[in-house]
Structure formats: structure tokens, C-alpha cells
Amino acid sequence: MTTTRATAEADRLLESELTDDPGFLLVRARNICQGAVATKLESLDLRVRQYSVLTLACSGQAPTQRELAGFLQLDPGQIVALIDPLEERGLVRRVVDENDRRNKLIVATAAGRALQRKARVLCDEANAETMAELSLAERDILQDLLFRIAF
Amino acid sequence: MTTTRATAEADRLLESELTDDPGFLLVRARNICQGAVATKLESLDLRVRQYSVLTLACSGQAPTQRELAGFLQLDPGQIVALIDPLEERGLVRRVVDENDRRNKLIVATAAGRALQRKARVLCDEANAETMAELSLAERDILQDLLFRIAF
DNA sequence: TATTGTTATACTCTATAACTATA
DNA sequence: TATAGTTATAGAGTATAACAATA
Numbered sequence: 001m002t003t004t005r006a007t008a009e010a011d012r013l014l015e016s017e018l019t020d021d022p023g024f025l026l027v028r029a030r031n032i033c034q035g036a037v038a039t040k041l042e043s044l045d046l047r048v049r050q051y052s053v054l055t056l057a058c059s060g061q062a063p064t065q066r067e068l069a070g071f072l073q074l075d076p077g078q079i080v081a082l083i084d085p086l087e088e089r090g091l092v093r094r095v096v097d098e099n100d101r102r103n104k105l106i107v108a109t110a111a112g113r114a115l116q117r118k119a120r121v122l123c124d125e126a127n128a129e130t131m132a133e134l135s136l137a138e139r140d141i142l143q144d145l146l147f148r149i150a151f
Numbered sequence: 152m153t154t155t156r157a158t159a160e161a162d163r164l165l166e167s168e169l170t171d172d173p174g175f176l177l178v179r180a181r182n183i184c185q186g187a188v189a190t191k192l193e194s195l196d197l198r199v200r201q202y203s204v205l206t207l208a209c210s211g212q213a214p215t216q217r218e219l220a221g222f223l224q225l226d227p228g229q230i231v232a233l234i235d236p237l238e239e240r241g242l243v244r245r246v247v248d249e250n251d252r253r254n255k256l257i258v259a260t261a262a263g264r265a266l267q268r269k270a271r272v273l274c275d276e277a278n279a280e281t282m283a284e285l286s287l288a289e290r291d292i293l294q295d296l297l298f299r300i301a302f
Numbered sequence: 303t304a305t306t307g308t309t310a311t312a313c314t315c316t317a318t319a320a321c322t323a324t325a
Numbered sequence: 326t327a328t329a330g331t332t333a334t335a336g337a338g339t340a341t342a343a344c345a346a347t348a
Contacts, residue, residue: 013222014302016210017271018203022278022294023184028301030181031224033174049315052169059167066329071164073182075317080331094330102324102329120168127173133299142296143173148284150179151165200338217306226340231308245307253306253347 033130040122044115049074049082051119057092057108058116064103091115184281191273195266200225200233202270208243208259209267215254242266 018024038048046054052072056063065083069076083106086092091112097103108116131139169175189199197205203223207214216234220227234257237243242263248254259267282290 012212013207013210013214013218015212016207018206018210019298020294021206021274022282022290022297023188023199023274024203025294025297025301026177026181026184028224029297030177032300033177037174048174052175055169055172056164056167059164059169061163061166063164064329067164073179074315076330077318077332078316100325100329104330123172123174130300131173134296138296139173141292143171143176145285145289145293145296146173146176146180147170149183149281150176198337215306225338227307228309228341229339251306251348255307 029130033127036126036130037123040126041119044119044122046115046119050086051116051123053079053082053106054086054091054108054112054116054119057086057106058113062095062105062107064097064105066103068106086112180281184278187277187281188274191277192270195270195273197266197270201237202267202274204230204233204257205237205242205259205263205267205270208237208257209264213246213256213258215248215256217254219257237263 013019034048037051041048041051049072053068056068056071063071065079066076068074068083069079072079074082083092083094087094089111090109092106092108094104095107097105131142134142164170185199188202192199192202200223204219207219207222214222216230217227219225219234220230223230225233234243234245238245240262241260243257243259245255246258248256282293285293
């Protein structure tokens with residue numbers, strides 16, 4: 001995402017009622033945050049989505065691809081293309097669930113866990129930059145409010 | 152966006168540290184909100200982006216296409232394709248800026264203003280649904296926090 | 303020379319449906 | 326028959342560069 005913050009250029013547009021639209025604010029905040037994270041993760045050759053999958057694979061919950069799709073709000077068809085490169089790089093493995101052989105459980109390898117720890121640090125940095133204007137208490141409040149919308 | 156909330160299916164994944172990542176929460180909240188708004192606006196044959204442009208065109212600020220691009224975090228090249236159908240439908244007009252004939256000012260027509268008012272009502276409904284779990288005071292807080300990240 | 307809008311192109315993301323293997 | 330994963334395809338969204346008109 002090369003998109004500039006491009007704020008100074010059009011300050012007068014803040015007059016618009018769009019500025020009061022929480023949906024619009026969510027889109028802008030998400031774009032800025034996503035852009036910051038994506039930039040940081042480039043150094044590890046990871047996409048934001050791949051980082052999400054890797055983190056879930058590290059959770060110890062051994063999610064199925066179907067569960068990943070639900071949690072990440074993606075179609076199951078997209079999960080395949082998301083996991084393939086991670087598996088090729090040896091970061092995660094697809095383990096057939098012996099209780100139901102249709103399921104493939106996604107689990108991180110040692111290399112995957114190591115990379116996830118590095119990525120996590122970069123993400124935290126990016127998020128801190130994005131929320132630099134907010135106090136730590138405000139960040140906690142935001143997190144709580146977003147969680148209740150998101151789940 | 153057909154994406155389901157798909158929460159019940161993978162509640163145990165909430166254990167993952169991803170749940171504490173404000174970037175991930177922003178993405179999920181934005182997806183849910185965007186989906187609700189998009190569904191509502193379908194009845195007016197409006198995309199979310201088009202609604203944003205239309206609202207800015209109604210602001211009385213007569214933005215240039217360049218200013219719209221900055222405010223909406225889009226490349227100038229995309230603004231053309233965004234405005235063309237609105238102009239064809241007679242909702243906005245491109246007015247050459249006589250002070251600088253390179254600029255085209257985007258202004259809403261009477262029909263555009265009427266449609267924007269309808270769309271605004273639908274958006275408010277969608278946003279209210281998205282934030283149903285939050286008290287009115289909490290919605291104000293969220294709006295403030297998001298604004299400070301977004302601008 | 304620099305900037306606005308325009309056009310074209312390629313790439314990513316998203317949505318949909320059909321196929322296979324297991325149950 | 327129903328579900329999990331896979332594959333293919335089309336459409337929407339995004340990034341990039343070149344061009345004409347204007348400054």
C-alpha cells in the first residue's frame with residue numbers, strides 16, 4: 001500500500017459529514033494500520049494475511065483450514081493459496097486429522113514459530129506507530145471497543 | 152461482501168494472540184462494517200466508495216479529483232473510474248475551475264443531493280447495527296479514537 | 303518544468319462454482 | 326447426502342507508468 005496519508009492536501013474536506021461516519025473512519029484507520037504493518041513485514045517476506053495464519057498456526061489450537069477461513073473472514077478457496085507458500089517455506093505443515101481425515105490441521109514448525117516471533121515484534125512496532133497519538137489507556141479502550149464489534 | 156461473521160465456528164481460536172492485535176481487530180471490524188453498509192447501499196445501486204464521493208461532492212467544498220484521491224486514500228487514476236458512472240447518472244458534475252483550468256471540481260446535482268440523503272439514512276442504519284453492542288457514549292469514544300488515528 | 307486529469311496495464315484481492323476425498 | 330479441501334475463473338480493488346492539457 002503506497003497510499004499516502006494525504007491529509008494536509010485536503011484539510012477543508014474534514015468539513016464533510018463523512019468525517020463523522022464511523023464506517024469511513026474505520027476504513028481509513030484500517031488502511032493506515034494495514035499499510036504500516038505490510039511495510040514492516042516486507043522485510044520478512046510475509047503478507048499480513050500470512051502473518052495472521054502463521055500466528056493462528058502457532059496458537060496451539062491446530063485450526064482446520066475451514067476454521068481459519070471463518071476466523072479470517074475469507075472463503076475456504078482462498079485459504080489454500082494462502083497456506084501453500086507458507087508450507088513450501090517450511091513454516092507450517094498440513095496434518096491430516098486422524099479423527100476426521102477430511103480435515104487438515106495447520107500447525108507451525110519450529111522455523112514458523114521463530115519467524116512468527118520476529119514478525120510479532122514488527123507488528124507491535126507498526127501498531128504503536130499507527131496509534132502514536134493515543135495514550136496507552138486509550139489504546140486499551142480502543143482494543144476493547146473494536147473487539148466487541150469484531151466478535 | 153458475502154463473508155459471514157463465522158464466529159461460533161472457531162471460538163477456540165480467540166485464544167490466539169491475534170485476538171489482541173489491534174490491526175487484526177481493525178480489519179475484522181472494518182470488514183463487518185463495510186459489508187453491512189454495502190448491503191444497504193445495494194438498494195440504491197451505490198458502492199461504498201461512490202457514496203463517499205457523493206457525500207464529499209455534497210459538502211459544498213467543491214473538491215478537485217486530486218483532493219478526493221487524497222482524502223479517500225486512492226490513486227488519482229482510480230478517481231476517474233469512480234466518478235464516471237456518477238456523472239453518467241446525473242448525480243455529480245465535473246466543473247472546470249476557472250481559476251486553474253487543470254482542476255475539475257466535483258459538485259453534486261440536485262438529484263445527487265437527494266440520493267445522498269437517502270444513502271445517508273441507510274448508512275446510519277448499517278453503522279448502528281454494526282455497533283449495536285456499544286452504548287451511545289462508547290460509540291462517541293470510538294469515533295474520537297478512530298478519528299485521531301485516521302487523520 | 304510541474305501538475306491535473308486521463309488512459310492503459312498488471313497485479314492482488316474477493317466471490318462463485320465445480321470437482322475429489324472422506325464421512 | 327453432506328462436508329473439507331482443492332482448483333479454476335471472473336470480477337473488484339490497487340499500484341504504476343505514460344500521455345495531453347494547463348500552469
